[in-house]
Amino acid sequence: MEFKSEYYTPWSEYEKTNNVSPDNADVIKANTQTYEEMVFDFTMWLIM
Amino acid sequence: MNLKELTQSVGELEEEKVLEMLNNFVASNPSEEEAGKAVAACQEGMAEVGDLFEKGEYFVGDLIFAGELLTEAINVLKPVIGSGDTTKVGTIVLGTVHGDLHDIGKNIFKSMAEAAGFEVHDIGIDQPVQAFIDIVKEVKPNIVGMSGVLTLALEAMKDTVDGLKEAGLRDSVKVIIGGNPVTKEACLHIGADSFTTNAAEGVKISQGWVK
Amino acid sequence: MVENAQSKNQLFIDIDEGKIPKRVPVYTWMDITYIMQYAGVDLRKAQWDVDKFKDMIEIGAKSFQSDINPATFTRIQPVYNILGAQNFVMSSEGQIQHPEITGMGPEDYDEMIADPYKYTHDKILPRLYKNLDTTPEEKAKVFAKAFKAHSDIFGQIFAHHDLMNEKYGLANDRVGCQTVAPFDQVADQFRSFTGISSDIRRCPDKVVAACEAVTPMMLKAGVKPHSSRQKRTFIPLHMAPYMREKDFEKFYWPTFKALIEGLWENGAAPLLFVEQDWTRYLDYLNELPAGTQMMFEYGDPKVIKEKVGKKHIVTGLYPLTLLARGTKQECIDKAKEIVDILAPGGNYIFTFDKVAINIKDANPENIIAVNEFVKEYGVY
Numbered sequence A: 001m002e003f004k005s006e007y008y009t010p011w012s013e014y015e016k017t018n019n020v021s022p023d024n025a026d027v028i029k030a031n032t033q034t035y036e037e038m039v040f041d042f043t044m045w046l047i048m
Numbered sequence B: 001m002n003l004k005e006l007t008q009s010v011g012e013l014e015e016e017k018v019l020e021m022l023n024n025f026v027a028s029n030p031s032e033e034e035a036g037k038a039v040a041a042c043q044e045g046m047a048e049v050g051d052l053f054e055k056g057e058y059f060v061g062d063l064i065f066a067g068e069l070l071t072e073a074i075n076v077l078k079p080v081i082g083s084g085d086t087t088k089v090g091t092i093v094l095g096t097v098h099g100d101l102h103d104i105g106k107n108i109f110k111s112m113a114e115a116a117g118f119e120v121h122d123i124g125i126d127q128p129v130q131a132f133i134d135i136v137k138e139v140k141p142n143i144v145g146m147s148g149v150l151t152l153a154l155e156a157m158k159d160t161v162d163g164l165k166e167a168g169l170r171d172s173v174k175v176i177i178g179g180n181p182v183t184k185e186a187c188l189h190i191g192a193d194s195f196t197t198n199a200a201e202g203v204k205i206s207q208g209w210v211k
Numbered sequence C: 001m002v003e004n005a006q007s008k009n010q011l012f013i014d015i016d017e018g019k020i021p022k023r024v025p026v027y028t029w030m031d032i033t034y035i036m037q038y039a040g041v042d043l044r045k046a047q048w049d050v051d052k053f054k055d056m057i058e059i060g061a062k063s064f065q066s067d068i069n070p071a072t073f074t075r076i077q078p079v080y081n082i083l084g085a086q087n088f089v090m091s092s093e094g095q096i097q098h099p100e101i102t103g104m105g106p107e108d109y110d111e112m113i114a115d116p117y118k119y120t121h122d123k124i125l126p127r128l129y130k131n132l133d134t135t136p137e138e139k140a141k142v143f144a145k146a147f148k149a150h151s152d153i154f155g156q157i158f159a160h161h162d163l164m165n166e167k168y169g170l171a172n173d174r175v176g177c178q179t180v181a182p183f184d185q186v187a188d189q190f191r192s193f194t195g196i197s198s199d200i201r202r203c204p205d206k207v208v209a210a211c212e213a214v215t216p217m218m219l220k221a222g223v224k225p226h227s228s229r230q231k232r233t234f235i236p237l238h239m240a241p242y243m244r245e246k247d248f249e250k251f252y253w254p255t256f257k258a259l260i261e262g263l264w265e266n267g268a269a270p271l272l273f274v275e276q277d278w279t280r281y282l283d284y285l286n287e288l289p290a291g292t293q294m295m296f297e298y299g300d301p302k303v304i305k306e307k308v309g310k311k312h313i314v315t316g317l318y319p320l321t322l323l324a325r326g327t328k329q330e331c332i333d334k335a336k337e338i339v340d341i342l343a344p345g346g347n348y349i350f351t352f353d354k355v356a357i358n359i360k361d362a363n364p365e366n367i368i369a370v371n372e373f374v375k376e377y378g379v380y
């Protein structure tokens, strides 16, 4: 049951399209993907 | 048109069938009297819906749909009903008390009461005590219905009954309260004549009062 | 026994691990509006005054004898105002409420089903929030403002909650995040209570497909990195009691069950608020994975204990309305009656049947008396 949407960028896709260097992937993920998730959470709050 | 079948189809909430029957009926150029009978048959169907609800075979969702179906049915019949006044069995003033904005339950009670032949003056949601007083003075109803979903509505209902008392109007009306938080104890505290969390029962109680 | 945060946390951990705790844990739920009125401030002002939210959290923490801070923030007025909310508005007395509103027309099922999250942004949000119903540029600006406000305000709230738990020796907050049953999601703010009631008759297949389509989104909403048995996923349940059983079986249950199982599989533990009367559905609830917490509004406590209380954590059923006008003794007698039925064998947390949202809902003195009583009486 995977969540997919045109408006949601999972990390795997972000990695591909944003030249993420494998060496720094951890810190880059922690400081970018977090905000995608926050927008998702906020959106859910708006409809609950 | 077979009126029994119409009543039954309304009771069973067969939307397509009801609308097809009524459209054919209207196309046959019926007299006003015949149209009146069709309306009555639909209303009987609504009463059946109420009975099934009380028996626990239908639930609130079914009541909502029944209300919509009845509105659609009357809309189809409108061109042939004419202006002939239908007899009113009584008048109800209905509103959601101050502090509460909910109206799904109130609207269900409204459509069932109308189907049972009551004239209902719905004053809307979050209504101050004075609004109830003003409309009671204006239309002199038999019954005042108050609705609310939040617990805080109970105190607002009490304010409203007290307000009616102070305005000298309390003895001229019966008061019924409905909505999730109402209980027997709350009814006593508020000083209403009756309470229910069941719209169909509310219609029966109201009918008992105007007999 | 001297109690502190650790011993209070242990009460809940024991329950979560299927052990009998030292005593019945006490968990009172209040919307922050109740606490604002208790503190004597006007709701119409206090709900804007984010600076003072901290004071309210502290008052919640120290005042009501609950093992967990009752103070809950869900409806944040500044954010709603920035967005021009139509779905949550203040009543004349300041209580924020939800008028019946439709975020999705019946003709939109296919579009929603194709991508619920995209549809939410494109269509639902501008209908629920009128300041988003504008040009894309302006919409982005309003959304950014509201997002920032939401994240700042909740950031402060959470941090202060932790601080107050420490200061007053309370157990940790038990709710980590929220989601909603798929059918309820399609109902509440998309099609509305009335809209969905017609849809299940007019376009039943679309409703089924819609519930299936939103399920992955609802699952995602309910799983967070910190999810655990002690940081649960709150799920308020709405429509089931208003449906026929055969409709429930077809429309509500399959995706709801899938959601709950999915949460457990992903390390999240659900806390269901079983609103209204679910007596007809107790056997279904018993099918859910063990250890699901269920807070009941109505029903016969004996029957509920018997049918779901062995496998699941039962809470609720204490009538909040009694606390408004009952005498102290009446309130305590009722607590004794309920604890006697629900506490034996463990798997029980003491809560009321409704969230207290307005000071008229319950006399604070009665809340304190009842909570103190349960702590003393409910010792195993």
Ligand code: B12
Pocket (backbone or CB within 6 Å): A048, B060, B104, B105, B106, B108, B109, B144, B145, B146, B147, B148, B149, B150, B151, B152, B176, B177, B178, B179, B180, B196, B197, B198, B199, B200, B202, B203, C031, C074, C075, C096, C097, C098, C099, C100, C101, C188, C189, C192, C193, C194, C237, C238, C239, C275, C276, C277, C297, C353, C354, C355, C356, C357, C358, C361
């Ligand atoms: C659905 C629902 C929602 C939906 C509303 C969706 C919508 N489109 O309206 C959503 C998710 C938005 C929602 C939000 C909230 N809710 Co809510 N919600 C409910 C729920 C489950 C059902 C309410 C409802 O609409 N019932 C359907 C109608 C048809 O039922 P009814 O009003 O009882 O009417 C029937 C009869 O009583 C009768 N009747 C009604 N009026 C009248 C009048 C007369 C004269 C007569 C004769 C008969 C009659 O006829 C009807 C049919 O038989 C209740 C639980 C409950 N037990 O009621 C909680 C409940 C009302 N919610 C509650 C809360 C706390 C909230 C929130 C504040 C939660 C939060 N913190 O965000 C918010 C926002 C505030 C608000 N309520 O607006 C609490 C209120 C507690 C309290 N202290 O008052 C409840 C009681 C849940 C609980 N157990 O705590 N909610």
